[in-house]
Amino acid sequence: MKEFLFGVTVMPRREVLDTQGRAVEETLQREGEPVVSCRVGRFIELKVKAENDASALTMANKISESLLANTLIETFEVRRG
Amino acid sequence: MAKAKVGVVRFPGTNCDRDVFEAVGLSGAEPIWLWHEDLFDSAQFSALILPGGFSYGDYLRSGALAARAVAMKSVREAAVRGTPILGICNGFQILCEARLLPGALVRNTGRRFIDSWVDLKKVGSRTVFGGSLPSGSGIRIPIAHADGRFVIDDSGLNELRDRDQIWLEYQANPNGSIAAIAGVTNENGNVAGLMPHPERAFHEWMGGTDGRRLLEIWS
Numbered sequence: 001m002k003e004f005l006f007g008v009t010v011m012p013r014r015e016v017l018d019t020q021g022r023a024v025e026e027t028l029q030r031e032g033e034p035v036v037s038c039r040v041g042r043f044i045e046l047k048v049k050a051e052n053d054a055s056a057l058t059m060a061n062k063i064s065e066s067l068l069a070n071t072l073i074e075t076f077e078v079r080r081g
Numbered sequence: 082m083a084k085a086k087v088g089v090v091r092f093p094g095t096n097c098d099r100d101v102f103e104a105v106g107l108s109g110a111e112p113i114w115l116w117h118e119d120l121f122d123s124a125q126f127s128a129l130i131l132p133g134g135f136s137y138g139d140y141l142r143s144g145a146l147a148a149r150a151v152a153m154k155s156v157r158e159a160a161v162r163g164t165p166i167l168g169i170c171n172g173f174q175i176l177c178e179a180r181l182l183p184g185a186l187v188r189n190t191g192r193r194f195i196d197s198w199v200d201l202k203k204v205g206s207r208t209v210f211g212g213s214l215p216s217g218s219g220i221r222i223p224i225a226h227a228d229g230r231f232v233i234d235d236s237g238l239n240e241l242r243d244r245d246q247i248w249l250e251y252q253a254n255p256n257g258s259i260a261a262i263a264g265v266t267n268e269n270g271n272v273a274g275l276m277p278h279p280e281r282a283f284h285e286w287m288g289g290t291d292g293r294r295l296l297e298i299w300s
Contacts, residue, residue: 012187016232017257019188067149070142070178072185073232 001049004056005081010069011041044068045081053080084111085127085299090156090172092117092147095134097169097280104280104292105130110299117150123159127299128209131156131172133225133278143186143228144174153179165209165298166272170226173264173274182267182274183241184233190257194227198288199277200252201263205245207270211295220291222282224255224263229276231258231265244268249275 012018018039025038046063050056060078069076087110091098098114105112110128115121123129136147147153153175160166160181168176176182189195201220203211211220233241238259241247249264256276264275279292 015234016187017190017230019190019192023192067145068141070145070185072234073187 001051002056003047003049004053004060006046006048006057006060007079007081008044008046008060008064008068009041009077009079010044010064010074011039011076013073013075016073041074047081084109086111086113086125087299088113088115088121088126088129090115090117090129090131090152092134092136092150092175094136094138094147095132095171097133097171097278100278100280101130101132101169104283104296107283108293108297108299115152115155117147117152120151121155123155123162123164126159126164128165128167129156129159131166131168131175132280133170133172136171136175139228142174142178144171144176144178147171147175148178157181160267160272163269163271167208167210168272168274169278169280170224170229170276173276174228176272176274181272182265183237183246184231184262184265186228186276187230187232188228189226189230189255192227194225195229195255196223196225197255198223199255199263201249201277202252203248204250205248205266207245207266208248208273209271209298210273212298214294218294219252220249220294221289222277222279222292222295223288224277225281226256226276229256229258231262231276233259241265246270248273249277 021039282292
């Protein structure tokens with residue numbers, strides 16, 4: 001079994017108001033920064049044990065869908081670390 | 082006659098457990114503690130309640146980690162069995178994260194933690210909790226939450242309406258919940274969740290007693 005590193009980005013769905021992003025956006029705009037919009041998500045580093053790269057990727061996706069993101073309100077993207 | 086046994090499930094960070102325990106006792110049932118790390122025999126309980134709080138410090142998402150606790154396997158069994166299950170506040174968030182209830186609860190539109198009394202209207206009649214109240218009844222109990230905005234997509238909302246799963250609505254929407262939803266049930270009606278705290282409205286000195294009308298189902 002080898003270890004495989006992944007980076008999982010979780011973002012709020014566009015149709016769900018991102019209150020955190022909105023707060024950061026308003027703060028930056030108040031400071032005079034030329035910010036049009038800002039959205040805040042989460043980055044998760046995940047190391048899994050697997051036989052090979054393909055099964056590791058499948059596992060990382062499964063974990064992301066079942067726990068790291070709530071797909072009703074968030075989207076996620078898994079990238080090899 | 083033996084009293085109905087009602088399981089009160091505690092997770093690390095649950096903080097309304099004692100209040101719920103007392104409220105269940107005052108409602109004519111025998112409250113029994115259940116611990117998040119332990120499985121339990123779901124057949125032994127007339128009902129289960131998941132109290133409010135901040136389980137696992139709201140890490141990842143409110144209720145997300147508690148939804149994967151060992152005890153939730155037994156809660157799931159009870160749900161299938163048809164046992165009445167009630168999630169209050171964080172308990173509601175946990176049941177949504179466990180997919181035992183539809184939708185999700187996210188940060189209030191106004192971003193603030195809101196602690197205040199709210200007026201609710203009973204809409205659906207699928208759950209035994211508050212079952213004796215006619216639809217349209219007004220109920221006044223407190224809310225105390227930051228992540229109370231109920232969200233669901235359009236098709237999900239239509240399903241809730243078609244199946245009479247919307248249980249409680251806010252008279253004045255405090256948190257931006259879609260369709261002012263304060264509480265929902267599952268399709269079978271045995272699992273219910275609400276953001277307001279009925280256990281905090283059990284005595285006149287608390288500011289009101291309407292919480293009893295939702296929980297007094299064993300007296």
